[in-house]
Amino acid sequence: MDNQLGRILVIDDNEDILLAARLLLKKVALAVQTERDPRKIPFLLNTEKYDAILLDMNFSKDTTTGKEGFYWLEQITERDPHVAVVMITAYGDVEMAVRALKAGATDFVLKPWQNDKLVATLENAIQTKRAAKTPVAAKKAKEETKKTPVDNPFAGIIGTSESMQSLFTIIRKVATTDANILILGENGTGKEVIAQAIHQASHRKGKPFVTVDMGAITETLFESELFGHKKGAFTDAKEDRPGRFEAANGGTLFLDEIGNLPLPMQSKLLTVLQRREVVRVGTNQPISIDIRLVCATNMPVYNMVDTSEFRQDLLYRINTVELHLPPLREREEDIPLLAEHYMKSYCERYKMPDKGLAPATVRKLQKYHWPGNVRELQHAIERAVIMSDEDDLQPGDFLFLLQKGESAEFDLTDYNLETVEKMVIQKAISKHAGNISQAAKALGLTRASLYRRLEKHGL
DSSP: OTTTTOEEEEEOSOHHHHHHHHHHHTTTSSEEEEESOGGGHHHHHHHOOOSEEEEESOOOHHHHTTOOHHHHHHHHHHHOTTSEEEEEEOGGGHHHHHHHHHHTOOEEEESSOOHHHHHHHHHHHHHHHHHHHSOHHHHHHHHHHTSOTTTOTTTTOOOOSHHHHHHHHHHHHHHTSOOOEEEEOOTTSOHHHHHHHHHHTSTTTTSOEEEEEGGGSOTTTHHHHHHEEOTTSSTTOOSOEEOHHHHTTTSEEEEETGGGOOHHHHHHHHHHHHHTEEEOBTOOOEEEOOOEEEEEESSOHHHHHHTTSSOHHHHHHHOSEEEEOOOGGGOGGGHHHHHHHHHHHHHHHTTOOOOEEOHHHHHHHHHSOOTTHHHHHHHHHHHHHHHOOSSEEOGGGGTTSOOTTOOOSOOTTOOOHHHHHHHHHHHHHHHTTTOHHHHHHHHTOOHHHHHHHHHHTTO
16 A cells, blocks of 8 residues: 555665665655755754654764664653664674563564565554554543543543453453452552452442451450441440441451461451351341452462461452552553653652653653552652752652662772762762752752763663
């Protein structure tokens, strides 16, 4: 089909490659532009919009001062994240090409290429990027957010990644049933938010949603707190009081951190779940309950069953359906969405002008391990919004997020000037609690100079 490839830019320092690409692609593209010097990439992207860029993996030193395709790939994706970048590589560079895919390239072709293969690869790459620009999942998410929380059970959950969309699909299927659900996930992944979404998507959404932190209840108060008590049942029982099970009657009971429950309490909980009735402390009268049970834990419950720390019969009772929440590091495409959400929220809360995220900041956030998951990201954004003086949050505003193995301590066992400069900058920003203006003043630099050094050292 004529013009099916749109506008194509080919960047290679080999004139023969450029000529061959131009002769082939002008038959199927709207426009083909070729360039031998990759240093013109910023100018080209500022003056023209391309559908795809063919980029060589390696350039001779006389054209790029030694910078390889990875550097120019980063320059392209930073300026236009929606353009399809297809890397041109030799047979021996396939491993490098795979690395390029992880770094943001859409695909790669081997040279000498087959004409049909090159055209097909470019066409697929463009279609992939267009689909990613307006994915069905993202479109659905935008439509969902326009609804009220009652109509949209996922209103409080941000994520268009494949793992989150799969999770939404499962929730929609199980929410309409009364099946017991066990949510497994690390701290900070949003287990309670998912439990609330299950409740809102169920036929019980107009009824109570009651949360109990099982790790915070002492063994002496366990029965009173969950099952209720009669006046005079113990010293502080000054009146009749229903327990959490009764409070959740007709609705959903969410037992958080159930993996922290000691064995004696596990046995009592199992009895209630089997009989579907509670007996208040100080009485012998059973009270029927009608609840939807959702439990959650960050503990390895299956290993705990093997070591007799968690009852197997209780595990079977609570996990008719099991949901696994992915950690934030495994859904990095959701990080910019989450960051923008919290950034807007905290700007409104603290009555500050709206801020943006610099491209380098997004890359830094996506590379960080996030041991505290979404909760840690939320707190990091809050601190950065408060401390930043810029219109856009910069990588230096998140210097307190040290990568694993990094340290802000000053250690002159390595006298390499680049290493020493990095350590001094880290120390200065750490000392001034992330305040770039104060750190720059302490270092004898302008803010702009400090930002350039932060970007240079990947900080």
